[in-house]
Amino acid sequence: MIWSVAMNLSSMVFLSLFSGVCMVGFLLMVFMNFSYYIEWEIVTLCSCSLEMTLILDWMSLLFLSFVSFISAMVLFYSGGYMMGDENMERFMYLVLGFVASMVFLIISPNLVSILLGWDGLGLVSYVLVIYYQNEKSAGAGMLTALSNRVGDVAILISIALMFDMGGWGFVFYGEKEFLTGITGLVPLVILAGMTKSAQIPFSAWLPAAMAAPTPVSALVHSSTLVTAGVYLLIRFSPALEGVGKSVLFILASLTMFMAGLGANFETDLKKIIALSTLSQLGVMMYILSMGFHKLAFFHLLTHALFKALLFMCAGSVIHSVGGTQDIRSMGGLIYIMPLSVTSMNLANLALCGTPFLAGFYSKDLILEVAFSSNLNELCFLLLVLATSLTVCYTFRLIFYSISGDYNLAGLSCVSDEDSIMTWPMIFLAGGAVVGGAFLSWLIFPAPWMICLPAFLKILALLVSVVGGFVGYILNLMSESYRLVSISSYKVVLFAGSMWFMPFLSTYGVSNLLLKISQFYHRTVDSGWLEYYGAQGAYKSFELYSKNLQVAQDNSVKIYMVLFVLWLALVSVLLL
Known part of the structure; x- marks a missing residue:
């Protein structure tokens, strides 16, 4: 254990x-x-060179800095959270392998070399999701691995097309007239980015990956695995044109x-935060x-900061209250865990886009740019509703963690005493x-002037206030709210189960694939x-070899039969 703590600290210092x-x-x-x-x-093969390439520009180095810091x-946090675990050394090596894969992906401007980091993330994430060896973790790991394999196959086909x-x-072929000239390349890259970043219809694996330890969730959902797809599409952004761009726009609207x-x-604390990541x-x-790739990169970095903090605070709460993740079992934690709960709600407010916190600078700019663009009514409405729902579930979480009733029963050892975690x-x-x-000063040194009508200018703040008010008041009236939820059970089941996507991604797809594979096995493979x-x-070779063996036995009968057949053939030819 001493060695694992020393390894933990040395890795933290190096990073x-x-x-x-x-x-x-x-x-x-x-x-x-x-x-x-x-x-x-x-x-070099057929004038096509296979090269190992690295790119060190402002984008890759800034992303590397944030990934390394988080x-x-x-x-360092894992040293307290995983203390007492029998396989702590294995856990540390897996996390370091995960970070190394992400580093390799960031600095690779080549589809062949990027595949190494891409596949490394998929492999190590599967091992980390099944870290707690039980049936639920095994199912979640398999769903995560198979969903990400779709993107891996898309990258492989893209390599063949290029x-x-x-x-x-692809950095040198970044102009759209080059990459869009390769039929099918841009849709395949978009498909790969969608699977890694869990867009519809590949969203089911991201909440399922919560089966991993909480430090892994803090790393995966902030700056590594789920952002790899966004980062790949940012690099390919000059080529995102046409139908693929429109499809991505609609699916992203539906996803958030x-x-x-x-x-x-949702009532599971970690799944609520996972769904906020998905949003x-x-x-x-x-x-x-x-078309605003720098703005997407800006939000990616600010989101990484407060989302890692949010998961760490959630892990501290879960660790202290005895392992329960149900927010209904919490309440009044501000009095017994002031540091963790204050930090968690600070991250929540940053997520909502509260003015002058990290999320405000990127999220408010995104909303204003979107409002000033040529949007259709449906996508505009989905963006406004998603912003309001974000504040709604955030204030719901604040209610259960701060102002709700104390529901921890006989638990008494709840505190912020572990300095390694705090x-x-x-x-x-x-x-x-x-x-x-x-980041706003560094990435956008020249300020953007966005002129909007007064209503659109205050719309982002207005929907945030309304969403927070609704989220807090509905949970304050919890009894009547539960009665309405029970009376509208089917609607609640549909909305709360991610539109039945986990079911469709597991039982639906698996049953269909199993039937197809069974038919293929019977009629083709075994048919x-x-x-x-x-x-x-x-069987043919066996028959031929038996006949050849008989012919090689020097039997007089065989030669007599062959002689008679030869005479008959000659007689027929002569006649």
């Missing part, structure tokens, strides 16, 4: 130093306006609305599909307060393919 180096490099590249592209040629805080370009460095609606009916991923895809929360709380302003393939060839 913190690496984060500082990346931030210094980012500042140099921003102010001096240059970037590095490093390339090693491995093999990973350092998560590893073979005609003479290389796979569906996630916000489902979170208002914010929808916001990133929404603005990315409108110090990372303090650092990330600072990032949730000042991170948005810091005509077996008859004319392996077994047919075996």
Whole structure:
């Protein structure tokens, strides 16, 4: 155990130093306006070169700095959360492997090399989801792995399609006339990004991945796995045109609305935060599909700060109250866990876009840019409703954690005494307060002037206030609210189950695939393919070898029969 704690601290120190180096490099590249592209040629085949490439520009270095900083805080936090676990060393190595895969994905401008980090994230995430070895974790891990394999296959097909370009460095083919000229490439890249970032219809795996330990959730849902798809599409953003862009726009609108609606009916603390992540991923895809890739990257970074803090605070609460995750079993925690609950609600307010917190700078800018763009009525309505629902479930969570009744029964050892878990929360709380302003000065040094009518200008604030009021008042009137929920059970079941998406992604798809595979096995694999393939060839060779063996036995009878047949053939020919 001493070795695991030492490993934990040394990893935290190394990642913190690496984060500082990346931030210094980012500042140099921003102010001096240059970037590095490093390339090693491995093999050349048919004038197409397979190369190992790395790109160090302002975007990759800034993202690396944030990933390293959050990973350092998560590893330090894990020292307290996972204390006493029998396999703590294994857990630390898996988390470091996860971070290494994400680092490799960020600095790879080549589809072949990016696949290594992409597949590494999928593999390590599966192992981390099944870390607690039970049936629920196994099912969640399989759903996560199979959903992400769809994106892996799309990347593999994209690699095959880009073979005609003479290389796979998509940074140099970033102009849309190059990449859109390859039939099917852009839809495949969009499909890969959608699976990794859990957009509809691949949303079911993201709440299921909550089966992993909470430190993993803090890392996965803030800056690594789920943001990999958004980051890939940001790199491919010049080529996002046509039908694929429109489809992504509609699906992102539906995703953020569906996630916000489902979170208002969820009672599992970690799943509520997971659904909030899904909603914010929808916001990133929404603005990315409108062509504002820098704004999507801005929101990705600010979201990483307060979402990691939110998961850490949730883990601290779950760890202290004996492992329960039901928010109805909590209440009045502000009196016994002031630091954790204050930090959690600070992250909640940043998520809502409260003025001058981290989420405000990116989210308010996204809403104003969207309001000033040419949106259809449906997507405009979904964006407004999703914003309101975000504040609604946030204030519902605030009600259950601060002002609700104390429901912890006989539990008495609930406190903020573990400094290993509280110090990372303090650092990330600072990032949730000042991170948005810091990033807005760096990414957008020239201020954007967005002129809107007065109604649209205050609409974002208005829907946030209305959503918070509704979320708090409905839960304050909890008895009548529950009676309405029971009377409208079917509607509540549909909205609270992510529109039956987990069912469709597991039982529906698995039953269909199992029937198709059973039919294929009976008619093809064990049917005509077996008859004319392996077994047919075996029986034919067996018959031929027996006849050849008989012919080689030097039997007089065989030669006499062959002689008679030869005479008969000659006689027929002569006649």
